[in-house]
Amino acid sequence: MNSLSAANTHFTFDLFQQFKTSKKDDNIFCSPLSISSALAMTYLGAKENTAFEMEMVGALHFNEVTENTEGRTTRDHVEKLGNVHHQFQKLLTELKKPTDANELNIANKLYGEKNYQFLQTSFLYYVESVDFKNAPEESRKKINSWVESQTHEKIKDLLPKNSLEFTTVLVLVNAIYFKGQWDNKFDKRNTVEKEFWLNKDTSKPVQMMKQVNVFKFTSLEDIKAKILEIPYKGKDLSMVLLLPDDVDGLQKLEDQLTAEKLREWTSSQNMHDNYVDLYLPRFKVEETYDLKDTLRALGMVDVFNPQRANLSGMTGTKDLLVSKVIHKSFVEVTEEGTEAASSTAVVVNVGSPPTHPFHCDHPFLFFIRHNKTNSILFLGRVSSP
Template structure:
């Protein structure tokens, strides 16, 4: 069976949910955004070079059960292909993954072949002892891959002659809403931050048909904003209680977001959503260790399949940074023009539901297969 690898939504969804839960709990008052699919892809690069219990931990932690390395690589190649050569009008989605390995260590040809075929030139030697130049090389590559959105991922002072390998991953997403928000609907409205402080923020507004549901078991409601020309959606889960985000996220831990999406139905909704832009970067080692991925970072790391000769290699850092901007046009950079197609005529007297995101909420950018981003807005 060529297709036994657990790259099913369940495998990725479980990893996404557990990782997000770890990070959200550790940063309750901070706006969080991360890309589970990007992080998992980057770590799959390490898995392809790992052996023994290091490989077992990665396979388990990333939920990659049941396949050989070449099958795992093929599955990820399929995921990465989703972002390439898309319809010009649809969202842009680019993954960037690379392992930088100290110059004195030679990468094994078989590893190079496996990753360059499936992950597009993903391993490179670098002289870490020249830390400023090494950081510049890494950062400019990431910047280029993310259309200048993600800058300064690695600080020069985190690299030195003892750095063995750095795993870098980035993702860029830009999508326009299927239903753009009219500029005239954006007004200053009140938002209750984490902790209760009220602030005035530019809040977008529109009334239209959206997939929506009340979720009494989560004490929340959910709504999906679709992106134009794509099956990717922006899912918002808004707790009923103003300060109910932590309790909601506790319940979401381990839950498959597709189960929530399946409960949504087309309803007429008056939607109010704040404009926001923020970036989030975090060293992932502590959260990954909580998920059982520990050996990768320690002296007993076994990454011998990555190297030509049997040098000792461990991953010294896994760094992730994501940037998000949500505005009237869509998500991330704006500027494309889009003529809205006429919707079916509004039924007179139909009940209009309210969805007012005026306090901390959870969001995801996803399709039925992958979770591209997870995040929460705690304060504006």
């Protein structure tokens, strides 16, 4: 894992800690990588205290991105700015390599008030001028249309009506779309209605998929939880499921979860091929977040403050601030994978070795990971499918 992937993983768990506090029993789904890469665009224009908060206070962990393009340690602040940008470009290029099986699109854009003069820098590649001052509603529709096109119409109305005002000067938008097929698909004939337990006393019927197959698996006896990896076709990407043994055991698992623990738990030393009896509900989760308060809680405060924001690397003046950071994401898990359209039956021979049960019939966590870079693309909590 390079230092950027490590920094993004730390940001992932900082973000999750905020979400699990504010959304105690709710579904959670987001793409920390998409958020971080979009904020990296703002970081390029940040100066002084604003840059310090983004890199050093801990919000984005960019101070952990140590190596430069030649592999030596980066010390100079200006060099670090360019290095973070370069490392993101390198990572996103790797992630977006086309495959026959999966489609992954990560798109970020900054929309700036047209009366602001942006410097002749790489920001011209990202910033699109809009007329927030005189036409905020038209600007909103333009942004939503772009997001819709980038996500194959899965994410609509990212910005709700009247969410932009004539005082808006900068809106940061990130969109991510993933469509993948399982390496071994679930047989639809095995999908049955079963109860999903929201807690010890309450359940709801769900369509439960079933598959008996060989998966990377481990059992964490000390915290009473299990981990399973389901590869997508081509095995460049995987879904990692974290399931507590007890119906009400998710909070204990979440309290134990850190970037370091996940790395340890899912390492090749701990995850081994086992026959597993897997039950996984079909589920669809769509979530929208205004991340301003979340990022403030992580220490990124000044960039939102009109008196203290310093994004002079973008405009040459200190009168620019970030007005909103909106993130919306969508995931659908079916027998074929994520949004796929065909199915293939998997036959398991009679007389297979003993299997480990992995029944996701109560709240669980999941991550979608790019295996080569060890980058977490998505994190989610399924409390109610």
